[in-house]
Amino acid sequence: MKAASKPYLLAAPLVLFLTLTFGLGLGYEISGLTLRHFLAVLGNRDFVVSLVATLSVAAVATLVSNVGGAALAFAMLKARAGGESVRHILQLPVIMPHLVVTVIVFHIFAQTGVLARLAWWLGFIDDPNQFPLLVFDHFAIGIMLVYLYKQIPFVAMVCFDSLRGISHRFGDVGENLGATPWQVTTRIYLPLLKPTLMATALITFAFAFGAFEVPFLLGTPLWRTLPVEAYLLHINIDPDAQARSMAINVIISAISLGLALVYSSALRVVSHVRHSDGDRP
Amino acid sequence: MIKTITIVLMIAALLALTVGCAARPEATKGPSSFDAALRSARGKTVTFYGWGGSAAVNNWFDNVVAPSLLSEYGITLRRVPMNIDEILRKLSTERQANQTRGDMDVIWINGENFYTAKTQDLLYGPFNTRIANFVRHIDPDAPDTNYDFGVAIEGMSVPLGRAQLVFMADSARLDRFPTSAEQLLELARINSGRFTYPAPPDFTGSAFVRNIIYEIVGFEAINNAPVDKAAIKTVIQPALDFLNQLEPYLWEQGRTYPADVTALDRMFLEGQLVWSMSYTPLKAGQLIAQNRAPASLRTFVFDEGNIGNTHYVAIPFNSPNKDAAFVLIHHLISVAMQAAKLDVGNWGDLPVLDLTRLSETERATIAGTNIGQGVLPMSELLTKRLPEIHARKVAIIEELWREEVLQR
Amino acid sequence: MKWGRDVVQLVMWTAAVACVSPLLSLIMLAFSAQWPFPHLLPSLFTADHLAKLLLSPRLVEAVTTSLALALLTTVATLLLVFPAAKAAGLYRFRGREALKLLALMPVMVPAATVTMGLHYFMIRVGLAGTMLGVVIVHTVFAVPYAFRILMYVFEIMGEQQEEQAAMLGAGPLMVFSAVTLPLVMPGMVAAATMSFVISFSQYITTFIIGGGRLLTVPLLLVPHVQGGELHAASVYSLVFIFTALAALVLLRAVVRHYYRETYFLNP
Known part of the structure; x- marks a missing residue:
């Protein structure tokens, strides 16, 4: 019925474009690296700490923002007209640059921030130093707040967009057949949303794992995330530091890519099961 | 699909190589003399690339330098805000790609970055003695004419201004200012949790740590130490011990530090800390003039002196308008521009001119400049000015601070 | 309930x-x-720099350049991504997973790394410092978002609707404009929004490839954030936010105008 080459022809422009730009750019940067640089990076005593810290921050941010974002999207779907208005508002955090959000988080959550001032007026504290440390702290709360502010609305927006075209029909049918809202959510919306959530989770994780500005400006100096380590090596005048910085960037990319591969094969298993059940929407 | 990608990649690589060999424009040469530069630069546009994070500095370039450069020399100035790390990254890629006509005519540079640029051969020169105002106004024997963070300049850059680490406190909130390391410890003990400093490698925080090292072990000791981590550690151990002794009385008991001087400033201005520090010696004057701090704000330095360094301008190897670059640099170190730069309403940066070479009226121009309230007089700053050590030792000290003070 | x-x-x-x-x-x-x-409101207000910042010709230049770059990037991204997302969303073929991964790669590799390498080639082919060069690099980083969004839209839509229309005798152009486009329009709007936003907020890539010849709003804004000049940073942030919002509202209004019936009657 259809020429087997059709999907290849459709994909060709994008593949060509990405290999010519992204492929060349990356290839050029890693061509000068040797095993020695990787060993130097891996042998640094701070490396494991950095790796664990970066992974944990990215994992927590991903988990919270995707669960929160999906919940918000469900609420918006349920609210119908109100959901559409909120959909407009969600664009605000999505367009706000991370650096600006960093400034705002400092302004609200620092020990002299808006919350601390409210606490003072309410009589909970009488000195800024008594307010809990939420930026530059060892638990990366400040960093996390920036990611959540940006990512919960992003996830909610993408989920809402991918659901609203189709879901009302399914949801209405479900409710007419006597399903409870909880059943509608878990049996109808969630399966429909699974591929979208898989993608947003991957994107949010990769972003939080590779971002440098936010942990650089709001993190504790005690431990550094891998991208911050890479940046500091990059501006170091030691002649070998540039290459080690690049080696860290390659490691960051490799970890993200590895996780994506594991992830997409998991996704394939999931979707295979679904297709054989014959419930493809 | 993998196969397709491989083939595409190979074609792309081939393409890139062919194009790369084809395009090779002519290299730009520097002007033969300053007068020739003055003549040929008229009508051109010159680009200045440098840090753009200060509205005061930007204002001086955009509203003082640019109009006068246009009216006096017929040259248009285009200022591009770009961090020096990115400037050098760009230049180094352009060097590798053999780009002989770049975008940048003049860059703002000093310290570690000058060392990087010089060793990677990213600069044009030597050129400084071909700038008329350099010969006229600058002392050729001054240490900062010849060395930038201990790195020999060899004519590759021209001083633009002098910075110095200063401390600031509000006299209404702190009745006595610490003018030595010992006093700092004592006052921190009394005002527990109200002092701290930015975590190195923040530029200012790193300078503060060096300043403490000078206080405790002396400039000569660290300056004479070899560029070697173990050797430097032995030399500065007493200073590291002092910082550890200070730590429990700092903000959050020194378990964490502000990420940069910007954060320190905010914590000070919002009343959480009793002191702040700056590399702009007239910063207090600016803050008062802009109404961002009360008039009771005061500047102070340690009795033994504070670290000062000089910032410079240089010309990249691939500057497309080297003649216009010459004229811009000439103009930047004119008496009028240096006086305007000193004015706290503009930038508040110390001049690099050798006052003994100036005429009576020129000296009066400088002396009559408004440096604002709450600041130290230029004479005091200059007598309490300590030199910088070699740029490579700075990175080692930052590493040692992290291991021996922060993570302890 | x-x-x-x-x-x-x-x-x-x-x-x-x-x-x-x-x-x-x-x-x-x-x-x-x-x-x-502990004041809840500023104890001293100022509007000193406001007029100076807002009226500067640099700001006008930056807003115009940012908008132009974002629009071109959006168009380029959609043109590249639409067919590929359709392939990945509708067909099962060897290499589909590879395509999906390739399209996601730009999100996974730190942007500065790729851009620095790309800069080398851009200098060689004369694209460094040009609008086209910057649009290309922005497009690279907008692709992952647009691709994923559109791919799921196609997956959910399925192939049947296009086939039915074709069987009823509609030509390829007719199928595209009367069936495919209206069905994927919400997804297209979402993909366009993300592409626009990604381009509009690019800093490091504009920096490296534009080399300072192209001045955008983030290029003005970021130095003030780094320098702690909250005054200027906030003013530029507000300019940034409102310009982007206005552009997006306009975009949606235009789309709604053209696809009013299908978009609302057949959600």
Whole structure:
């Protein structure tokens, strides 16, 4: 019925474009690296700490923002007209640059921030130093707040967009057949949303794992995330530091890519099961 | 699909190589003399690339330098805000790609970055003695004419201004200012949790740590130490011990530090800390003039002196308008521009001119400049000015601070 | 049931307020001179730099350049991504997973790394410092978002609708404009929004490839954030936010105008 080459022809422009730009750019940067640089990076005593810290921050941010974002999207779907208005508002955090959000988080959550001032007026504290440390702290709360502010609305927006075209029909049918809202959510919306959530989770994780500005400006100096380590090596005048910085960037990319591969094969298993059940929407 | 990608990649690589060999424009040469530069630069546009994070500095370039450069020399100035790390990254890629006509005519540079640029051969020169105002106004024997963070300049850059680490406190909130390391410890003990400093490698925080090292072990000791981590550690151990002794009385008991001087400033201005520090010696004057701090704000330095360094301008190897670059640099170190730069309403940066070479009226121009309230007089700053050590030792000290003070 | 609806409204509007309230912070910061603890409002207001910042010709140049770059990037991204996302969303073929991974790669590799390498080639082919060069690099980083969004839209839409139309005798152009486009329009709008936003907020890539010849709003804004000049940073942030929002509202309005019937009657 259809020429087997059709999907290849459709994909060709994008593949060509990405290999010519992204492929060349990356290839050029890693061509000068040797095993020695990787060993130097891996042998640094701070490396494991950095790796664990970066992974944990990215994992927590991903988990919270995707669960929160999906919940918000469900609420918006349920609210119908109100959901559409909120959909407009969600664009605000999505367009706000991370650096600006960093400034705002400092302004609200620092020990002299808006919350601390409210606490003072309410009589909970009488000195800024008594307010809990939420930026530059060892638990990366400040960093996390920036990611959540940006990512919960992003996830909610993408989920809402991918659901609203189709879901009302399914949801209405479900409710007419006597399903409870909880059943509608878990049996109808969630399966429909699974591929979208898989993608947003991957994107949010990769972003939080590779971002440098936010942990650089709001993190504790005690431990550094891998991208911050890479940046500091990059501006170091030691002649070998540039290459080690690049080696860290390659490691960051490799970890993200590895996780994506594991992830997409998991996704394939999931979707295979679904297709054989014959419930493809 | 993998196969397709491989083939595409190979074609792309081939393409890139062919194009790369084809395009090779002519290299730009520097002007033969300053007068020739003055003549040929008229009508051109010159680009200045440098840090753009200060509205005061930007204002001086955009509203003082640019109009006068246009009216006096017929040259248009285009200022591009770009961090020096990115400037050098760009230049180094352009060097590798053999780009002989770049975008940048003049860059703002000093310290570690000058060392990087010089060793990677990213600069044009030597050129400084071909700038008329350099010969006229600058002392050729001054240490900062010849060395930038201990790195020999060899004519590759021209001083633009002098910075110095200063401390600031509000006299209404702190009745006595610490003018030595010992006093700092004592006052921190009394005002527990109200002092701290930015975590190195923040530029200012790193300078503060060096300043403490000078206080405790002396400039000569660290300056004479070899560029070697173990050797430097032995030399500065007493200073590291002092910082550890200070730590429990700092903000959050020194378990964490502000990420940069910007954060320190905010914590000070919002009343959480009793002191702040700056590399702009007239910063207090600016803050008062802009109404961002009360008039009771005061500047102070340690009795033994504070670290000062000089910032410079240089010309990249691939500057497309080297003649216009010459004229811009000439103009930047004119008496009028240096006086305007000193004015706290503009930038508040110390001049690099050798006052003994100036005429009576020129000296009066400088002396009559408004440096604002709450600041130290230029004479005091200059007598309490300590030199910088070699740029490579700075990175080692930052590493040692992290291991021996922060993570302890 | 009633209770459930209240919870839904509460969750949603709490989120909305949380999204908007930082704007208040920015507006206050833009006008505050002194704001010591524990005052809830600035103790001294100022509007000194406001006029100077807003009226500077550099800002006009930056806004125009940013908008032009974002629009071109959006168009380029959609043109490249639409067919590929259709392939990945509708057909099962060897290499589909590879395509999906390739399209996701730009999100996974730190942007500065790729851009620095790309800069080398851009210099060689004469694209460094040009509008086209910057649009290309922005497009690279917009692709992952647009691709994923559109791919799922196609997956959900399925192939049947196009086939039915074709069987009823519609030509390829007719199928595309009367069936495919209206069906994927919400997805297209979402993909366009993300592409626009990604391009509009690019900093490091514009920096490296544009080399300072192209001045965008983030290029003006970021140095002030780094330098701690909250005044200027807040003013530029507000300019950034409102320009982007206005452009997006306009985009949606245009789309709605053209696809009113299908978009609303057949959600």
